[in-house]
Amino acid sequence: MNRWLWELRRAQWRLGTYGLIAMLLIGGAMVIALAEIVPLRRDIAAREADLDARAARLTQPPPPSPDQAVAPESPEQRYFVFLHSLHAIAAKNGVTIPQITYQLAAPDKDSSLRRYVVDTTFTSHYLQLRGFLFELRTLPGVRCERLTVSRPNIGVTDLEVRLQCAFLVEASK
Template sequence: MNRLVWELRRAQWRLGLFGLLAVLLLGGAAVIALTEIVPLRNDIAGREADLNARAARLRQPPPPSPDEAVSPVSPEQRYFVFLHSLHAIAAKNGIVIPQITYQAAAQEKDDPSLKRYVIETTFSATYLQFRGFLRELRTLPGLRCERLTVSRPNIGVTQLEVRLQCAFLVEAAK
Protein backbone atom coordinates (compact mmCIF):
# COMPACT_ATOMS: atom_id res chain seq x y z
CA MET A 1 0.00 0.00 0.00
CA ASN A 2 2.82 2.36 0.83
CA ARG A 3 4.38 1.65 -2.54
CA LEU A 4 1.12 2.62 -4.36
CA VAL A 5 0.83 5.89 -2.44
CA TRP A 6 4.46 6.63 -3.15
CA GLU A 7 3.94 5.95 -6.95
CA LEU A 8 0.87 8.22 -7.02
CA ARG A 9 2.78 11.06 -5.36
CA ARG A 10 5.66 10.54 -7.74
CA ALA A 11 3.27 10.61 -10.76
CA GLN A 12 1.73 13.83 -9.44
CA TRP A 13 5.16 15.39 -9.11
CA ARG A 14 6.20 14.21 -12.63
CA LEU A 15 2.94 15.20 -14.37
CA GLY A 16 2.51 18.52 -12.71
CA LEU A 17 -0.73 20.50 -12.64
CA PHE A 18 -1.45 20.23 -16.41
CA GLY A 19 -0.85 16.49 -16.39
CA LEU A 20 -3.21 16.10 -13.45
CA LEU A 21 -5.88 18.10 -15.31
CA ALA A 22 -5.36 15.93 -18.41
CA VAL A 23 -5.81 12.74 -16.37
CA LEU A 24 -8.98 14.18 -14.82
CA LEU A 25 -10.32 15.13 -18.26
CA LEU A 26 -9.58 11.65 -19.62
CA GLY A 27 -11.30 10.11 -16.62
CA GLY A 28 -14.33 12.37 -17.10
CA ALA A 29 -14.50 11.46 -20.78
CA ALA A 30 -14.38 7.76 -19.90
CA VAL A 31 -17.21 8.19 -17.38
CA ILE A 32 -19.33 10.09 -19.92
CA ALA A 33 -18.66 7.42 -22.54
CA LEU A 34 -19.73 4.66 -20.20
CA THR A 35 -22.85 6.40 -18.93
CA GLU A 36 -24.08 8.19 -22.07
CA ILE A 37 -22.53 7.02 -25.34
CA VAL A 38 -22.62 3.23 -24.88
CA PRO A 39 -26.32 3.08 -23.85
CA LEU A 40 -27.20 5.50 -26.66
CA ARG A 41 -25.39 3.34 -29.22
CA ASN A 42 -27.23 0.26 -27.95
CA ASP A 43 -30.56 2.11 -28.17
CA ILE A 44 -29.85 3.23 -31.74
CA ALA A 45 -28.88 -0.32 -32.75
CA GLY A 46 -32.13 -1.66 -31.26
CA ARG A 47 -34.22 0.96 -33.04
CA GLU A 48 -32.41 0.27 -36.32
CA ALA A 49 -33.12 -3.46 -36.03
CA ASP A 50 -36.80 -2.72 -35.30
CA LEU A 51 -37.00 -0.34 -38.25
CA ASN A 52 -35.41 -2.89 -40.59
CA ALA A 53 -37.90 -5.53 -39.45
CA ARG A 54 -40.82 -3.16 -40.04
CA ALA A 55 -39.47 -2.20 -43.47
CA ALA A 56 -39.19 -5.88 -44.42
CA ARG A 57 -42.86 -6.39 -43.51
CA LEU A 58 -43.87 -3.38 -45.63
CA ARG A 59 -42.13 -4.61 -48.78
CA GLN A 60 -44.78 -7.28 -49.22
CA PRO A 61 -48.11 -5.46 -49.11
CA PRO A 62 -51.01 -7.36 -47.63
CA PRO A 63 -53.43 -8.76 -50.17
CA PRO A 64 -56.48 -6.55 -50.43
CA SER A 65 -59.74 -8.00 -49.27
CA PRO A 66 -62.16 -7.90 -52.18
CA ASP A 67 -65.45 -6.10 -52.04
CA GLU A 68 -68.34 -8.53 -52.29
CA ALA A 69 -71.17 -7.95 -54.72
CA VAL A 70 -74.28 -9.45 -53.16
CA SER A 71 -76.75 -11.50 -55.24
CA PRO A 72 -78.79 -8.91 -57.14
CA VAL A 73 -75.70 -6.72 -57.83
CA SER A 74 -73.11 -7.72 -60.40
CA PRO A 75 -69.39 -6.94 -60.00
CA GLU A 76 -69.67 -4.26 -62.72
CA GLN A 77 -72.49 -2.52 -60.84
CA ARG A 78 -70.43 -2.67 -57.63
CA TYR A 79 -67.53 -1.11 -59.55
CA PHE A 80 -69.74 1.79 -60.65
CA VAL A 81 -70.82 2.31 -57.03
CA PHE A 82 -67.13 2.43 -56.11
CA LEU A 83 -66.44 5.02 -58.84
CA HIS A 84 -69.31 7.16 -57.59
CA SER A 85 -67.88 6.91 -54.05
CA LEU A 86 -64.41 7.87 -55.32
CA HIS A 87 -65.72 11.03 -56.99
CA ALA A 88 -67.92 11.86 -53.98
CA ILE A 89 -64.95 11.61 -51.61
CA ALA A 90 -62.88 13.81 -53.94
CA ALA A 91 -65.66 16.43 -54.12
CA LYS A 92 -66.13 16.32 -50.34
CA ASN A 93 -62.44 17.15 -49.86
CA GLY A 94 -62.47 19.90 -52.49
CA ILE A 95 -60.46 17.98 -55.06
CA VAL A 96 -61.29 18.25 -58.74
CA ILE A 97 -60.19 15.23 -60.77
CA PRO A 98 -59.73 16.47 -64.35
CA GLN A 99 -58.31 13.23 -65.74
CA ILE A 100 -59.01 9.64 -64.76
CA THR A 101 -58.48 6.35 -66.57
CA TYR A 102 -60.62 3.30 -65.87
CA GLN A 103 -59.79 -0.17 -67.15
CA ALA A 104 -60.65 -3.75 -66.36
CA ALA A 105 -57.53 -5.76 -65.58
CA ALA A 106 -56.84 -9.32 -66.61
CA GLN A 107 -58.93 -12.03 -64.96
CA GLU A 108 -57.40 -13.61 -61.86
CA LYS A 109 -56.08 -17.10 -62.69
CA ASP A 110 -56.37 -18.64 -59.25
CA ASP A 111 -59.86 -17.29 -58.49
CA PRO A 112 -62.11 -16.56 -61.48
CA SER A 113 -64.82 -15.07 -59.23
CA LEU A 114 -62.56 -12.05 -58.55
CA LYS A 115 -62.65 -9.10 -60.94
CA ARG A 116 -59.92 -6.48 -60.83
CA TYR A 117 -60.25 -2.93 -62.11
CA VAL A 118 -57.43 -0.38 -62.37
CA ILE A 119 -58.02 3.35 -61.85
CA GLU A 120 -55.32 5.88 -62.69
CA THR A 121 -55.73 9.60 -62.05
CA THR A 122 -53.83 12.86 -61.78
CA PHE A 123 -54.99 15.92 -59.89
CA SER A 124 -53.83 18.95 -57.88
CA ALA A 125 -54.61 19.47 -54.22
CA THR A 126 -53.26 21.03 -51.07
CA TYR A 127 -51.63 18.78 -48.51
CA LEU A 128 -54.65 18.84 -46.19
CA GLN A 129 -57.09 18.10 -49.01
CA PHE A 130 -54.95 15.21 -50.18
CA ARG A 131 -54.56 13.82 -46.68
CA GLY A 132 -58.32 13.87 -46.07
CA PHE A 133 -58.98 12.32 -49.49
CA LEU A 134 -56.53 9.46 -48.90
CA ARG A 135 -57.80 8.87 -45.35
CA GLU A 136 -61.39 8.46 -46.57
CA LEU A 137 -60.33 6.50 -49.64
CA ARG A 138 -58.72 3.83 -47.46
CA THR A 139 -62.09 3.05 -45.88
CA LEU A 140 -63.55 1.81 -49.18
CA PRO A 141 -63.66 -2.01 -49.24
CA GLY A 142 -61.79 -3.71 -52.05
CA LEU A 143 -59.52 -0.73 -52.80
CA ARG A 144 -55.76 -0.93 -52.87
CA CYS A 145 -53.49 2.02 -53.70
CA GLU A 146 -50.70 0.58 -55.79
CA ARG A 147 -48.71 3.63 -56.89
CA LEU A 148 -48.65 7.12 -55.53
CA THR A 149 -46.48 9.97 -56.77
CA VAL A 150 -46.66 13.34 -55.04
CA SER A 151 -44.61 16.30 -56.24
CA ARG A 152 -44.44 20.03 -55.75
CA PRO A 153 -43.39 21.89 -58.89
CA ASN A 154 -42.18 24.90 -56.93
CA ILE A 155 -41.15 25.12 -53.28
CA GLY A 156 -43.15 28.31 -52.81
CA VAL A 157 -46.41 26.75 -54.06
CA THR A 158 -48.67 24.87 -51.67
CA GLN A 159 -50.37 22.83 -54.40
CA LEU A 160 -49.28 19.22 -54.79
CA GLU A 161 -49.31 17.39 -58.11
CA VAL A 162 -50.63 13.90 -57.38
CA ARG A 163 -50.59 10.82 -59.59
CA LEU A 164 -52.51 7.90 -58.09
CA GLN A 165 -53.00 4.36 -59.34
CA CYS A 166 -55.48 2.15 -57.50
CA ALA A 167 -56.82 -1.35 -57.98
CA PHE A 168 -60.37 -2.29 -57.08
CA LEU A 169 -61.18 -5.95 -56.43
CA VAL A 170 -64.75 -7.16 -56.38
CA GLU A 171 -65.90 -10.70 -55.78
CA ALA A 172 -69.05 -12.06 -57.39
CA ALA A 173 -71.50 -13.66 -55.00
CA LYS A 174 -71.57 -17.44 -55.10
Protein backbone atom coordinates in the same frame (compact mmCIF):
# COMPACT_ATOMS: atom_id res chain seq x y z
CA MET B 1 -50.35 -16.74 23.78
CA ASN B 2 -46.68 -17.07 24.66
CA ARG B 3 -46.39 -19.93 22.22
CA TRP B 4 -47.76 -17.76 19.37
CA LEU B 5 -45.35 -14.93 20.11
CA TRP B 6 -42.48 -17.38 20.25
CA GLU B 7 -43.50 -18.86 16.82
CA LEU B 8 -43.79 -15.37 15.28
CA ARG B 9 -40.35 -14.35 16.53
CA ARG B 10 -38.90 -17.61 15.31
CA ALA B 11 -40.48 -17.12 11.82
CA GLN B 12 -39.15 -13.56 11.72
CA TRP B 13 -35.69 -14.78 12.64
CA ARG B 14 -35.79 -17.52 9.96
CA LEU B 15 -37.26 -15.39 7.18
CA GLY B 16 -35.29 -12.26 7.80
CA THR B 17 -36.37 -8.80 6.72
CA TYR B 18 -36.79 -9.59 3.02
CA GLY B 19 -38.67 -12.79 3.73
CA LEU B 20 -41.04 -10.92 6.00
CA ILE B 21 -41.63 -8.30 3.31
CA ALA B 22 -42.27 -11.08 0.78
CA MET B 23 -44.80 -12.70 3.11
CA LEU B 24 -46.58 -9.35 3.55
CA LEU B 25 -46.71 -8.88 -0.24
CA ILE B 26 -48.12 -12.37 -0.72
CA GLY B 27 -50.73 -11.68 1.95
CA GLY B 28 -51.64 -8.38 0.31
CA ALA B 29 -52.00 -10.07 -3.06
CA MET B 30 -54.31 -12.67 -1.54
CA VAL B 31 -56.47 -9.96 0.04
CA ILE B 32 -56.72 -8.12 -3.29
CA ALA B 33 -57.58 -11.35 -5.09
CA LEU B 34 -60.34 -12.17 -2.64
CA ALA B 35 -61.72 -8.62 -2.55
CA GLU B 36 -61.55 -7.73 -6.26
CA ILE B 37 -60.90 -10.63 -8.63
CA VAL B 38 -63.35 -13.21 -7.29
CA PRO B 39 -66.38 -10.85 -7.28
CA LEU B 40 -65.42 -9.59 -10.74
CA ARG B 41 -65.28 -13.15 -12.04
CA ARG B 42 -68.77 -13.81 -10.64
CA ASP B 43 -70.08 -10.62 -12.27
CA ILE B 44 -68.64 -11.58 -15.66
CA ALA B 45 -70.17 -15.06 -15.42
CA ALA B 46 -73.58 -13.57 -14.57
CA ARG B 47 -73.36 -11.15 -17.50
CA GLU B 48 -72.40 -13.98 -19.89
CA ALA B 49 -75.35 -16.06 -18.71
CA ASP B 50 -77.69 -13.08 -19.20
CA LEU B 51 -76.29 -12.44 -22.68
CA ASP B 52 -76.68 -16.11 -23.65
CA ALA B 53 -80.29 -16.05 -22.44
CA ARG B 54 -81.04 -12.90 -24.43
CA ALA B 55 -79.40 -14.37 -27.55
CA ALA B 56 -81.51 -17.52 -27.21
CA ARG B 57 -84.70 -15.41 -27.12
CA LEU B 58 -83.94 -13.78 -30.46
CA THR B 59 -86.17 -15.36 -33.06
CA GLN B 60 -85.24 -13.26 -36.08
CA PRO B 61 -81.77 -12.41 -37.29
CA PRO B 62 -80.82 -8.76 -37.07
CA PRO B 63 -81.69 -6.67 -40.12
CA PRO B 64 -78.94 -6.33 -42.72
CA SER B 65 -76.84 -3.21 -42.82
CA PRO B 66 -77.82 -0.63 -45.45
CA ASP B 67 -74.81 -1.59 -47.57
CA GLN B 68 -75.86 -5.22 -47.61
CA ALA B 69 -79.54 -4.48 -48.19
CA VAL B 70 -79.02 -2.48 -51.38
CA ALA B 71 -75.76 -3.98 -52.58
CA PRO B 72 -75.58 -4.21 -56.37
CA GLU B 73 -75.42 -7.70 -57.73
CA SER B 74 -73.02 -7.57 -60.64
CA PRO B 75 -69.33 -6.69 -60.31
CA GLU B 76 -69.75 -3.91 -62.86
CA GLN B 77 -72.47 -2.28 -60.79
CA ARG B 78 -70.30 -2.49 -57.67
CA TYR B 79 -67.45 -0.94 -59.65
CA PHE B 80 -69.66 1.95 -60.75
CA VAL B 81 -70.69 2.46 -57.12
CA PHE B 82 -66.98 2.58 -56.24
CA LEU B 83 -66.34 5.19 -58.97
CA HIS B 84 -69.23 7.28 -57.70
CA SER B 85 -67.88 6.99 -54.14
CA LEU B 86 -64.40 7.98 -55.33
CA HIS B 87 -65.74 11.15 -56.95
CA ALA B 88 -67.98 11.90 -53.94
CA ILE B 89 -65.04 11.59 -51.53
CA ALA B 90 -62.92 13.78 -53.79
CA ALA B 91 -65.64 16.46 -53.95
CA LYS B 92 -66.14 16.30 -50.19
CA ASN B 93 -62.45 17.01 -49.62
CA GLY B 94 -62.25 19.75 -52.26
CA VAL B 95 -60.28 17.70 -54.78
CA THR B 96 -61.29 17.91 -58.43
CA ILE B 97 -60.30 14.98 -60.60
CA PRO B 98 -60.07 16.21 -64.21
CA GLN B 99 -58.56 13.06 -65.67
CA ILE B 100 -59.21 9.45 -64.76
CA THR B 101 -58.51 6.24 -66.62
CA TYR B 102 -59.81 2.88 -65.59
CA GLN B 103 -59.60 -0.62 -66.94
CA LEU B 104 -60.33 -4.20 -66.06
CA ALA B 105 -57.08 -6.00 -65.28
CA ALA B 106 -56.46 -9.42 -66.76
CA PRO B 107 -58.13 -11.97 -64.47
CA ASP B 108 -56.31 -14.97 -63.05
CA LYS B 109 -57.35 -18.41 -64.23
CA ASP B 110 -58.79 -19.81 -61.00
CA SER B 111 -59.65 -16.55 -59.27
CA SER B 112 -63.22 -15.44 -58.71
CA LEU B 113 -62.04 -11.86 -58.16
CA ARG B 114 -62.12 -9.08 -60.71
CA ARG B 115 -59.54 -6.36 -60.41
CA TYR B 116 -60.26 -2.92 -61.78
CA VAL B 117 -57.38 -0.43 -62.03
CA VAL B 118 -58.07 3.29 -61.66
CA ASP B 119 -55.34 5.75 -62.60
CA THR B 120 -55.89 9.44 -61.96
CA THR B 121 -53.97 12.70 -61.83
CA PHE B 122 -55.02 15.86 -60.03
CA THR B 123 -53.72 18.83 -58.07
CA SER B 124 -54.49 19.52 -54.43
CA HIS B 125 -53.15 20.90 -51.17
CA TYR B 126 -51.62 18.77 -48.42
CA LEU B 127 -54.67 18.72 -46.15
CA GLN B 128 -57.05 17.98 -49.01
CA LEU B 129 -54.88 15.08 -50.16
CA ARG B 130 -54.59 13.73 -46.63
CA GLY B 131 -58.36 13.82 -46.06
CA PHE B 132 -59.04 12.28 -49.48
CA LEU B 133 -56.64 9.38 -48.90
CA PHE B 134 -57.91 8.81 -45.36
CA GLU B 135 -61.50 8.45 -46.55
CA LEU B 136 -60.50 6.46 -49.63
CA ARG B 137 -58.89 3.83 -47.40
CA THR B 138 -62.23 3.18 -45.70
CA LEU B 139 -63.90 1.96 -48.90
CA PRO B 140 -64.15 -1.84 -48.99
CA GLY B 141 -62.14 -3.57 -51.70
CA VAL B 142 -59.90 -0.58 -52.47
CA ARG B 143 -56.13 -0.74 -52.45
CA CYS B 144 -53.93 2.25 -53.21
CA GLU B 145 -51.10 0.73 -55.21
CA ARG B 146 -49.08 3.74 -56.27
CA LEU B 147 -49.04 7.34 -55.12
CA THR B 148 -46.73 9.92 -56.66
CA VAL B 149 -46.70 13.38 -55.13
CA SER B 150 -44.60 16.17 -56.59
CA ARG B 151 -44.29 19.90 -56.07
CA PRO B 152 -42.59 21.42 -59.11
CA ASN B 153 -42.23 24.88 -57.60
CA ILE B 154 -41.13 25.29 -54.00
CA GLY B 155 -43.03 28.57 -53.67
CA VAL B 156 -46.43 27.02 -54.46
CA THR B 157 -48.39 24.84 -52.04
CA ASP B 158 -50.23 22.93 -54.77
CA LEU B 159 -49.21 19.32 -55.24
CA GLU B 160 -49.36 17.34 -58.44
CA VAL B 161 -50.69 13.92 -57.49
CA ARG B 162 -50.82 10.72 -59.50
CA LEU B 163 -52.79 7.96 -57.82
CA GLN B 164 -53.24 4.38 -58.93
CA CYS B 165 -55.85 2.33 -57.10
CA ALA B 166 -57.09 -1.20 -57.52
CA PHE B 167 -60.66 -2.19 -56.76
CA LEU B 168 -61.25 -5.88 -56.09
CA VAL B 169 -64.71 -7.33 -56.39
CA GLU B 170 -65.90 -10.91 -56.35
CA ALA B 171 -67.35 -11.99 -59.67
CA SER B 172 -70.43 -14.14 -59.72
CA LYS B 173 -69.93 -17.50 -61.34
